[in-house]
Amino acid sequence: MPLAEMARRLRAGEGLPPRAVALSFDDGYASNYELAFPILRELGLPATIFLATGFLDGTDPLWFQQVDLALCAGIPLPGAASLGEWLAELKTLPEEAMRLRVENLLKGVTLPVAPKVTRPLTWDQVREMRDSGLIDFGGHTHAHPILARCSVEKQRHEIITCRDRILAELGQPPRAFAFPNGGPGDFTPETLSLLAEAGFESAWTMICGRATAAGPFMHLPRYGAPESVWETEATVSGAFELVRQWKGGRA
Ligand SMILES: [Zn+2]
Incomplete structure (x- = not known):
């Protein structure tokens, strides 16, 4: 299901259908258009792409890619x-x-x-994917800093600039956000307030786990990309979760 629909249902306390999955991609690489989009279109699968807007604008290359x-x-x-x-x-x-x-x-x-x-994706590729009705776009900051390592002012600037660039290019502000790096220490209580003030309705981490109606909606869990069909099935069916709970219970 579309990630926005998942967030809406969770917030409304409606729960999710069994084995519900939302797909998302971070940063805004051209591979999302060149490689993933044709497959998603063929299978009719919706997805959300979280954009680091300065990467697309060409003003803020991704620092870790520069190092690479x-x-x-x-x-x-x-x-x-x-x-x-x-x-x-x-x-x-x-x-x-x-x-x-x-x-x-x-x-x-x-x-x-x-x-x-x-x-990076071009904004024309972003609009083409948006026009397919399958792909929507969320925020992922402008210059991809780890927000918890920034001053509150800088955090605000990153969140607002990202939102406004997407609004300018797509005519609609993003409602979902993904934290750069996305670990438990990579955002602060201020980050969550700033996101809510900027109109974001859900925010997604890289902390592994299943999203439930219990929230918290401004730092929801996500699983990393599975590397095999087997791993996908184990994740979606809840098998990994069971093993984790079992291990947790024994620890
Ligand atoms: Zn990222």
């Missing part, structure tokens, strides 16, 4: 054991300090051109 491209250009990471560890450390820093680290890494480096499917 820099590594492809052969530059070494500064004193870190692995990319995973370096990224994990960056994600703990205040936004300005994190950007500074990335800026220093990129200084003087000519980045290779990103592979086509990892470039």
Whole structure:
């Protein structure tokens, strides 16, 4: 079902049909149009794409993609054991300090051109998908910072700019939001108030779990992309959830 319909039913306390699933994609990569959209259209499956609007505008490249491209250009990471560890450390820093680290890494480096499917969607592709009636669009900030590492003013700016850019391009403001990075420590109580003030009706994390009518509607759970049909079935049927509860009960 469309994610907006799922959010509406949860808020109204209507519950969901058995095995209900909503599909969503984050950031706004061209692959959503080139690879996913033809399949979704063929199968008649609705989906929501959460847009980092500065990525689409070309003003704010995704910082982690820049790091990736820099590594492809052969530059070494500064004193870190692995990319995973370096990224994990960056994600703990205040936004300005994190950007500074990335800026220093990129200084003087000519980045290779990103592979086509990892470039941003164009706004025309967004409108074409919207016009199909299958795809709708949510907010994912403008420059993709981790909101909890930003000042409240910066958080407000990111949320409002994202909302207003989508409104300007699509004629309608987004109602759903997904948090960049999406972990439990990646948003603050202020983030949730700012989202509600900006007119968002639901917000989605990357914390694993099933969405229920118990909410909380401004930080709902999502499962990461399954890597096999088997994993999809285990997720949708609730098998994973049962195992988790069983393990939790034993812990
Ligand atoms: Zn993202």
